[in-house]
Amino acid sequence: MLNHPTRLLFYLTLMTGTLISVSSNSWLGGWLGLEINLLSFIPLMSNLNNQFATEAALKYFLTQALASSILLFGALTLSLNTQFTFSTLGSPSVLNALISSSLLLKMGAAPFHFWLPGVMEGLDWVNSLILMTWQKIAPLMLISYLWAPEPFAFVIIILCISIGSIGGVNQTSLRRIMAYSSINHTGWLLSAVLLGESFWLTYFGFYSLLSTSLVLLFHSHQLTHLNQLFGIPMSSPLLKLAFFCNLLSLGGLPPFLGFLPKWIIIQSLVAQNFYALVTTMVLLTLGTLYFYLRMGYAAFVFTHSSPKWGPGNLFSPQLQALTLGLLSLSALGLIFMPLVLPAL
Structure with missing residues (x-):
């Protein structure tokens, strides 16, 4: 990793995105951190010498983009009552379930797990470990608010x-x-x-x-x-x-x-x-x-x-x-x- 400064940069921004989501006090900040984390992990997954890694990166990007759009929609709707803060008092349970589902999709939890085995099949072990561990921190922290x-x-x-x-x-x-x-x-x-x-x-x-x-x-x-x-x-x-x-x-x-x-x-x-x-x-x-x-x-x-x-x-x-x-x-x-x- 130290021999590739570009990969080191992506690892740093990957951790930065998670820290932004964890330390944010609003849904907009949490969504921003998840997007930075996503855009940093995609280049780490891609490998021009391995077509399976490129396919896995594409699957991961499409799934995460869908989850991010649902999360942003839910956060904007929730902001009508709470001004983007993490307070859910008075918000409908259906809206909480929608935001939770988008976060569950991001972390590969059932029944939104359909992408996780296929994506991990195309990754090397280092990226698989990141996907199993570090990538769960921000969604879990945001779910804990709901x-x-x-x-x-x-x-x-x-x-x-x-x-x-x-x-x-x-x-x-x-x-x-x-x-x-x-x-x-x-x-x-x-x-x-x-x-x-x-x-x-x-x-x-x-x-x-x-x-x-x-x-x-x-x-x-x-x-x-x-x-x-x-x-x-x-x-x-x-x-x-x-x-x-x-x-x-x-x-x-x-x-x-x-x-x-x-x-x-x-x-x-x-x-x-x-x-x-x-x-x-x-x-x-x-x-x-x-x-x-x-x-x-x-x-x-x-x-x-x-x-x-x-x-x-x-x-x-x-x-x-x-x-x-x-x-x-x-x-x-x-x-x-x-x-x-x-x-x-």
Whole structure:
């Protein structure tokens, strides 16, 4: 990235656009930040040497342009009562649902998820990670100004978790699997939005850590499909074990680190008497463990052939140490959480 000043500029404006949306006190400022973020991410996605990346950039641009136009229309209509501020007192619920739908479309939440797996299929792993993590911050922050515990929010949360669980079962592309995993976690993030800003920021931080450690491994070995997991070298069985544990951690299985944010959300929702919602979320999320286990078995349990000669392990020692550290943190981090978060 540092060797390409243009890309560095786009990364800076990408972050600037998100910060403008997060720090804005009006819908017009939030929309402006989202547009700056969009126009910065499109050049990062495009690649003249890869027609799939260019196609993904075009799909992303058309979808985001549609969402931006709906958001601007909703904000202008809402301004008739509130002068562009984030206050929604007295505004019709249909208008709030319209603005929320445009933001859900921007972040790829169900049932507006149709573009996310196809776009991620054409991106490299670095851009896929940005799309799964950073690009959700601004829409989530703006949604938090609108959402309240009402049927519309409950339906969206259940749809995200169910579609994310079912959609990834029949996939062989690792990018599509991670896309449906992102949709599933988006449902948990939206449920955390109902609880407060600190809850969804905590969940988002843990999800970003787990996704980064997995994507770093996929990127370093240039893995794109499920059958390529057989090719992870047996010279580092500890790395394979940590990778397997990270998948279970991303699925929220105790006693791994990924269970902690889900535990916090479940405990807080139960405290507010959302028993039916919590039960549905937990049961539907179990579906994601199936394709996580399938990925883990392919990498760790099944036997595979190892070449006797070749270019050797292209995984540098520094990158291997960093990846192993992140994976170990996701697998064993729950043990040390009482020291870091004594309030829990």
